[in-house]
Amino acid sequence: MPMFGEKEVKEIERIPLSNNTVARRIDEMAEWAEDELIRRVVCSKYYTLQLDESTDVQGLSQLLVFVRYIWQNDAHEDILFCKPISRGTAEEIFNVIDSYIKEKGLQWKNCFGICTDGARAMCGKNSSVVTRVLKQSPCALWTHCSLHREALDSKALPNDFKTVLNTAVKIVNYIKTKPLQARLFQKLCEEMGSLHTSLLLHTEVRWLSRGKVLTRLVELRNEVTIYLEGKTEYIESLLDKEFILKLTYLADIFSKLNELNLYLQGSNESDIFAVHDRIRTFMKKLMLWRSCIDDGKYDCFETLETFIIENQVQPKTNVLSAISTHLSLLKNNFDAYFGEEMKKLDSLNWICNPFQDRLPSSMSTKASEELIDLSEDTSLKNSFNRKQLTKFWLSVAGNYPCLFDEAIKVLLPFSTSYLCEAGFSAMISIKTKYRNKLDVSNSLRLKVTKIEVDAKAVMTKNRKQIHPSH
Numbered sequence: 301m302p303m304f305g306e307k308e309v310k311e312i313e314r315i316p317l318s319n320n321t322v323a324r325r326i327d328e329m330a331e332w333a334e335d336e337l338i339r340r341v342v343c344s345k346y347y348t349l350q351l352d353e354s355t356d357v358q359g360l361s362q363l364l365v366f367v368r369y370i371w372q373n374d375a376h377e378d379i380l381f382c383k384p385i386s387r388g389t390a391e392e393i394f395n396v397i398d399s400y401i402k403e404k405g406l407q408w409k410n411c412f413g414i415c416t417d418g419a420r421a422m423c424g425k426n427s428s429v430v431t432r433v434l435k436q437s438p439c440a441l442w443t444h445c446s447l448h449r450e451a452l453d454s455k456a457l458p459n460d461f462k463t464v465l466n467t468a469v470k471i472v473n474y475i476k477t478k479p480l481q482a483r484l485f486q487k488l489c490e491e492m493g494s495l496h497t498s499l500l501l502h503t504e505v506r507w508l509s510r511g512k513v514l515t516r517l518v519e520l521r522n523e524v525t526i527y528l529e530g531k532t533e534y535i536e537s538l539l540d541k542e543f544i545l546k547l548t549y550l551a552d553i554f555s556k557l558n559e560l561n562l563y564l565q566g567s568n569e570s571d572i573f574a575v576h577d578r579i580r581t582f583m584k585k586l587m588l589w590r591s592c593i594d595d596g597k598y599d600c601f602e603t604l605e606t607f608i609i610e611n612q613v614q615p616k617t618n619v620l621s622a623i624s625t626h627l628s629l630l631k632n633n634f635d636a637y638f639g640e641e642m643k644k645l646d647s648l649n650w651i652c653n654p655f656q657d658r659l660p661s662s663m664s665t666k667a668s669e670e671l672i673d674l675s676e677d678t679s680l681k682n683s684f685n686r687k688q689l690t691k692f693w694l695s696v697a698g699n700y701p702c703l704f705d706e707a708i709k710v711l712l713p714f715s716t717s718y719l720c721e722a723g724f725s726a727m728i729s730i731k732t733k734y735r736n737k738l739d740v741s742n743s744l745r746l747k748v749t750k751i752e753v754d755a756k757a758v759m760t761k762n763r764k765q766i767h768p769s770h
Contacts, residue, residue: 325758330742332758333749337367337378338404344369347406348413348440348713349380351397351422351429352720353388356731356740361385363396364727366719368413368712375690375712379723379748382741390421394432408436413713415443418452441709445717446564446575449637454510454557456633460622464546465510468517471524471534472499485527494523511554518544518551518603544607545619552601553626556585565718571689573652575715576642583634590627593620651707652689655681667702674700723748 341347347369356362367380381400385392401408414433416422423430423444430442457465475481476499486498499516517524521538528535537543560582564575589600598605608615650660655675659668674680674696684692690711697704726747731740746753 326746327742328758329753329755330745333745333751333753334381336751337380337749338406340371340376341367341369341380342405344371345410346370346412346708346712347410348415349397349411349433350377350415350714350717350719351393352417352717352724353385353393354720354724354727356727358731361388362724362727362740363393364720364723365397365400366714366723368714370694370708370712373691373694375694376750377714377719378750379719379745382723382727382744388421390424390428390432393421394429397429397433398436408433411437411440412709413441413443415445415714415717417445417448417717439709441713443572443713443715444637445715446579446638447561447716447718447721450557450561450564453630453633453637454554456629458622458626458629461546461550461626464543465514465550467534467537467543468514468547468550471528471538472513472517474532474534475499475524475527485523488527489520489523494520499524511551511558514547514551514554515603518548518607521547541611541613542616542619545604545613545615546622548604548607549601549623552603553630555603556582564716570715571652571711572645572713572715573649573689576638576645579634579638580642583631586627586631586634590624590631593623593627596620645710648706648710651693651710652686654703655684664702667706670700670703674703 347367350366350368351364353361353363361384362382363385364382365380366377368375368377370376383396383400385396401411411433414430416430420428422428423442425431434440434442475485482498489498499513499520521544525535525538528538560578563578592598592600598608607613647660647662650656650663650671654671657675659671663671680696690708693704693707693711697708723744727740727744730743730747
């Protein structure tokens with residue numbers, strides 16, 4: 301949703317464009333958006349938090365917090381605040397959040413969820429941020445970001461695949477990080493009529509880095525081999541069929557992991573049950589792919605199969621065994637990272653399917669009575685939409701308060717910290733090495749907020765008379 305309508309844009313364009321005036325208007329509009337957000341969150345009986353920290357271009361740590369809340373019978377999410385922190389300890393991070401919550405008149409008792417990554421300061425057992433939040437709000441649910449768990453899982457590689465990945469990254473860096481080499485390689489690709497004219501740079505902090513880097517290297521491996529001839533010993537790897545077999549497999553499996561990752565990035569619009577469904581599906585596919593490899597069928601990995609057919613290669617037993625082992629490792633890691641949470645929420649399956657006959661054994665008598673009433677309501681059954689679970693429970697909150705209270709505490713919490721990741725990306729475009737003294741909080745709020753700022757209300761509130769530029 302755009303922050304300003306055409307009318308508001310015209311009014312803002314009339315503001316004299318001195319640096320001080322622009323900065324003041326940004327502050328005023330950001331403060332208005334923040335005040336409106338706080339008003340909505342205060343009115344909401346429930347809210348959940350998503351938080352992360354990162355370093356800006358100055359090397360300064362920034363704490364970014366998003367909030368999800370109920371407003372006008374729907375769930376909304378927005379940036380709560382961005383503040384610099386000095387040490388990044390659990391105590392400092394919590395104190396910054398706690399001070400903001402109290403300053404703005406929010407209640408910890410209404411906080412029913414917190415989503416973070418797996419860093420010790422965030423979720424350690426004794427004195428982490430999560431531990432301190434749970435002391436303030438014992439009913440809150442902590443969620444370890446699904447994106448971080450999936451990323452940790454995908455990093456698990458047997459040593460022989462680690463060697464292939466590291467060599468591939470070195471090959472890319474040899475060409476990509478040197479401007480002259482990159483230009484010469486581009487020229488070669490253009491002369492050869494290649495589909496692509498450049499490799500992609502690998503970086504640990506980008507979710508989709510590995511899959512895209514390896515896929516592009518596989519697509520340009522002939523061009524890279526020609527270019528590297530006589531320049532580096534890396535060419536020996538590109539001429540080794542066993543190396544290419546492992547490389548094509550890694551390109552395929554990381555592409556599949558990328559597809560899962562992309563879904564998780566968009567899972568802020570999905571509920572935790574939908575996330576678990578997708579994870580379970582992927583785990584089952586991992587076992588299917590392992591069976592295919594064990595049976596000598598390679599069509600589940602397109603790039604690998606294409607290389608085998610085009611080059612008439614018969615993969616050796618050690619290569620197939622390594623692939624099978626890696627697929628089992630991935631499945632076991634998904635079990636370790638998600639299994640316990642999945643089992644815990646299995647007992648709450650009535651939330652995503654309230655029309656089943658079986659009553660949960662752990663449910664109170666009052667809630668059980670409400671579930672029986674709801675499950676026999678034909679009109680609700682006919683209008684039920686699994687893809688709009690939160691809206692459904694909000695719509696029945698008045699008639700089934702016990703069920704709603706339990707359901708919303710599970711559905712409202714964030715499943716990933718992707719909004720924070722996107723916020724940090726936005727911060728990079730705002731606070732560059734040329735604008736490194738900028739206080740980023742208000743500019744960032746205006747860039748990412750979903751609240752439409754009422755420019756007229758801002759002007760009226762601050763009693764500022766808008767004059768045309770001289």
